[in-house]
């Protein structure tokens with residue numbers, strides 16, 4: 001039996017904002033019944049970008065219900081920009097903590113929120129758990145989800161990864177790959193950390209190129225867009241958007257919210273993106 005806090009039990013037994021929403025401004029869906037947990041998050045966002053209402057439907061355990069419930073409470077009244085900063089740690093903290101084996105429920109909340117905000121911006125909604133390369137087939141967990149969980153929660157072992165994402169909790173076939181991703185992501189975190197060994201220019205150029213080619217370009221190409229790396233001067237990365245991204249009203253959001261943010265996370269927090277038109 002798991003040890004749940006009073007807050008978890010309260011939100012589980014008296015879930016806030018449960019149910020479907022009529023005419024939501026945005027909807028985000030993650031997980032799948034086959035994997036044991038699923039969450040659908042509905043948001044009503046006004047013209048000023050303020051979240052006026054949030055509701056959820058979930059299939060899962062007590063912590064999945066409690067995490068979804070507290071997430072909707074946290075979201076109401078926040079601007080989209082504020083909501084974007086919420087992470088699974090905020091969800092768990094507002095529940096007074098979750099058993100470590102159940103942290104994946106809070107991660108599911110963060111992912112549903114990200115999917116809903118993507119939906120609100122009019123970006124193509126990814127199929128549930130289908131963004132990025134699939135690493136754990138038993139639970140449909142992608143490399144992107146695993147890397148984000150490692151970074152945001154400072155995960156140190158494969159067991160931690162399983163607790164936060166469920167990856168590795170089935171047949172165990174993905175365990176060697178989880179080890180590799182863990183080692184690689186922790187090395188990136190160490191080089192980007194203040195006081196960590198500073199990257200040389202060559203290392204930075206190689207890592208920026210790798211992240212753009214392996215993560216950012218495939219994500220943009222899914223929606224018919226593309227990006228070209230033009231130049232790198234220190235922490236200034238010059239790029240040119242291509243394909244459907246050219247002239248797209250959301251192109252500045254793509255540059256700041258996707259390209260710059262991901263490079264800051266994966267390479268160097270000081271990175272700044274500059275765009276040159278083709």
Ligand code: FES
Nearest residue numbers: 136138170171172
């Ligand atoms: S593939 Fe990851 S546990 Fe089976």
